[in-house]
Amino acid sequence: MGPMCEEGPGGGGMHGGRPCCKRAGGAGRGALVEPAALAALLNKAGHGYDLRREIREITGGELEVDAGGLYRVLRRMEEEGFVTSVWAESDSAPQRRDYALTAEGRDLAEDWVAHLRERERLSGVLADALSSALKAETAHGEEAVDE
Amino acid sequence: MGPMCEEGPGGGGMHGGRPCCKRAGGAGRGALVEPAALAALLNKAGHGYDLRREIREITGGELEVDAGGLYRVLRRMEEEGFVTSVWAESDSAPQRRDYALTAEGRDLAEDWVAHLRERERLSGVLADALSSALKAETAHGEEAVDE
DNA sequence: GACGGATAGATGTAGCACGCATATAGTGCG
DNA sequence: CGCACTATATGCGTGCTACATCTATCCGTC
Numbered sequence: 001m002g003p004m005c006e007e008g009p010g011g012g013g014m015h016g017g018r019p020c021c022k023r024a025g026g027a028g029r030g031a032l033v034e035p036a037a038l039a040a041l042l043n044k045a046g047h048g049y050d051l052r053r054e055i056r057e058i059t060g061g062e063l064e065v066d067a068g069g070l071y072r073v074l075r076r077m078e079e080e081g082f083v084t085s086v087w088a089e090s091d092s093a094p095q096r097r098d099y100a101l102t103a104e105g106r107d108l109a110e111d112w113v114a115h116l117r118e119r120e121r122l123s124g125v126l127a128d129a130l131s132s133a134l135k136a137e138t139a140h141g142e143e144a145v146d147e
Numbered sequence: 148m149g150p151m152c153e154e155g156p157g158g159g160g161m162h163g164g165r166p167c168c169k170r171a172g173g174a175g176r177g178a179l180v181e182p183a184a185l186a187a188l189l190n191k192a193g194h195g196y197d198l199r200r201e202i203r204e205i206t207g208g209e210l211e212v213d214a215g216g217l218y219r220v221l222r223r224m225e226e227e228g229f230v231t232s233v234w235a236e237s238d239s240a241p242q243r244r245d246y247a248l249t250a251e252g253r254d255l256a257e258d259w260v261a262h263l264r265e266r267e268r269l270s271g272v273l274a275d276a277l278s279s280a281l282k283a284e285t286a287h288g289e290e291a292v293d294e
Numbered sequence: 295g296a297c298g299g300a301t302a303g304a305t306g307t308a309g310c311a312c313g314c315a316t317a318t319a320g321t322g323c324g
Numbered sequence: 325c326g327c328a329c330t331a332t333a334t335g336c337g338t339g340c341t342a343c344a345t346c347t348a349t350c351c352g353t354c
Contacts, residue, residue: 042280133189
């Protein structure tokens with residue numbers, strides 16, 4: 001996986017057997033590849049392998065998408081009309097396919113902004129609920145700190 | 148589905164054919180049921196059907212988890228030692244199973260806080276990248292607004 | 295007393311997203 | 325030639341979710 005499960009703040013992973021990361025594995029963080037690809041395409045159209053670097057850059061190295069997954073997403077978005085692609089006509093280098101966003105793709109990106117903001121907010125709400133509940137429990141349950 | 152895809156801010160869904168919500172369907176928002184269940188259990192141990200209401204309350208009605216999914220998650224967490232359950236000994240009402248958190252479950256909740264904060268941050272980073280790229284594009288591409 | 299609705303728990307199924315491994319092919323290097 | 329890097333693509337397994345369905349017990353009502 002990319003960086004994120006390794007650099008977990010609390011160093012999660014030494015209680016029951018599997019940290020929550022495991023549970024959140026796979027699609028655990030929600031759809032990220034598609035919006036990341038859209039962001040990369042908005043910044044600079046190009047071929048898949050390059051978009052992957054672009055994604056790494058615009059997220060400050062925090063999101064490293066799987067190459068295979070990225071190609072899959074690009075092809076699917078093309079089928080759906082959100083991007084277009086043409087085989088780059090270079091003589092030497094390995095064949096590469098240059099992608100560009102369509103108008104629908106731009107609209108899709110706007111939808112994603114709203115959706116990601118929602119996810120951001122919801123994650124925060126849940127994290128707050130969890131941490132405040134944890135705080136409350138330790139306060140009156142651990143040592144009876146009076147209060 | 149729960150409330151969230153309906154009340155989408157931008158009213159996403161009128162371009163290519165399917166809004167990003169569709170793509171994010173299923174596990175799109177990442178794992179939410181497990182942390183929500185943990186939060187509910189921290190606030191007030193009880194039986195599944197009740198935890199579902201608790202979840203609705205602590206999230207301000209924003210998260211409405213699927214009943215079936217909640218039971219599944221509870222059973223699995225029990226298998227893994229994060230919660231325990233006993234059949235409530237009531238004469239009348241339908242049989243219910245009372246759940247309680249274990250020490251490992253509390254640790255798991257702590258892991259989830261960190262993980263959810265990470266997800267929150269990452270969603271924000273991506274949303275920022277997308278929206279700033281969108282802004283930049285409309286600025287110099289739409290009407291050549293000078294500047 | 296039959297009937298629908300709420301409570302309570304559980305399972306089956308389908309879909310989407312992801313990570314990892316693997317296959318292909320050209321290019322440059324030692 | 326072996327090896328690494330660029331570039332694209334597919335197969336496979338896992339995880340999480342939503343929707344439909346099934347059981348069973350109450351309770352109020354007609």
